[in-house]
Amino acid sequence: MTTRPTARSPRPSAVRRGPTVRRRAARTGQYLALLGYLVFLAFPLLWLVSTAFKPPRELASLHPGWIPDHPTLDNFRQAFDEQPLLRSAGNSLIASLAAAAITVVIATPMAYVMARHHRSPLSRAATGWIVVSQAFPFVLVIIPLFLVLKEVRLIDSLSGLIMVYVVWSLPFALWMLAGYARAVPRELEEAAAVDGASRLRTLISVTMPLLAPGIVATALFAFITAWNEFFFALVLLKSPQKQTMPVILTHFIGTEGVADLGPLAAASLLATLPSLVLFAVIQRRITSGTLAGAVKH
Numbered sequence: 001m002t003t004r005p006t007a008r009s010p011r012p013s014a015v016r017r018g019p020t021v022r023r024r025a026a027r028t029g030q031y032l033a034l035l036g037y038l039v040f041l042a043f044p045l046l047w048l049v050s051t052a053f054k055p056p057r058e059l060a061s062l063h064p065g066w067i068p069d070h071p072t073l074d075n076f077r078q079a080f081d082e083q084p085l086l087r088s089a090g091n092s093l094i095a096s097l098a099a100a101a102i103t104v105v106i107a108t109p110m111a112y113v114m115a116r117h118h119r120s121p122l123s124r125a126a127t128g129w130i131v132v133s134q135a136f137p138f139v140l141v142i143i144p145l146f147l148v149l150k151e152v153r154l155i156d157s158l159s160g161l162i163m164v165y166v167v168w169s170l171p172f173a174l175w176m177l178a179g180y181a182r183a184v185p186r187e188l189e190e191a192a193a194v195d196g197a198s199r200l201r202t203l204i205s206v207t208m209p210l211l212a213p214g215i216v217a218t219a220l221f222a223f224i225t226a227w228n229e230f231f232f233a234l235v236l237l238k239s240p241q242k243q244t245m246p247v248i249l250t251h252f253i254g255t256e257g258v259a260d261l262g263p264l265a266a267a268s269l270l271a272t273l274p275s276l277v278l279f280a281v282i283q284r285r286i287t288s289g290t291l292a293g294a295v296k297h
Contacts, residue, residue: 051265075262088248096226099165111177180214
């Protein structure tokens with residue numbers, strides 16, 4: 001009588017090792033992809049910092065290095081001597097802060113209504129119009145905006161520019177805030193109503209604290225949009241005393257298209273600092289947007 005050979009079952013340790021190796025390989029691949037993405041994002045900023053501290057001889061080199069051999073601050077001195085950087089930075093700061101504040105004040109109640117009545121035809125139509133409005137190019141709206149601002153005598157004024165920035169940022173701000181508002185559970189508001197809180201008290205004490213991370217993120221978006229904006233500022237502001245930072249940066253490029261590279265890099269580096277500082281200050285507020293502790297025990 002012959003017996004058939006039976007296949008040996010794999011060892012338990014070998015069975016466990018297979019998925020573990022695959023998970024480690026997948027995690028390593030994710031880390032490498034993330035590292036590559038971070039390097040890709042950081043490359044322009046690192047190269048800008050390197051260029052801002054290089055002397056003219058190293059800037060003209062055919063094989064420039066990452067780290068300047070003879071770092072200098074002459075590019076910053078030249079940038080301040082040639083262009084009114086502080087005044088233009090002040091103009092940009094006023095326009096950006098005002099646009100961010102006004103955008104948040106207008107968008108917050110509108111987004112809340114859109115979130116709580118998102119199934120109504122009017123809310124759906126408003127959402128659709130918001131999405132479509134983001135496809136409009138700048139050149140399509142600049143002529144009507146110019147004519148309207150000229151009619152109300154707001155050409156060549158920061159007030160008119162702030163108004164344009166608010167109108168331009170408002171659709172996307174509404175979209176962002178509506179998403180945050182939809183994430184706030186209705187049950188919390190209903191619980192507050194059961195406890196006797198009025199509608200206004202519920203909004204102030206329950207809803208607004210939970211919306212705070214979304215409001216901060218929206219304000220940051222509106223600020224950065226206005227701070228980096230160039231086209232509207234170039235067309236609507238004519239006086240040199242009222243020009244913003246992005247417009248002033250173009251003055252480092254000569255009439256023949258040749259850029260004064262060192263001072264331009266120094267001025268561009270200074271122009272990026274407010275956005276970086278603002279983001280560093282409030283990023284913890286954005287990432288801490290959880291509902292922990294909101295549920296009544």
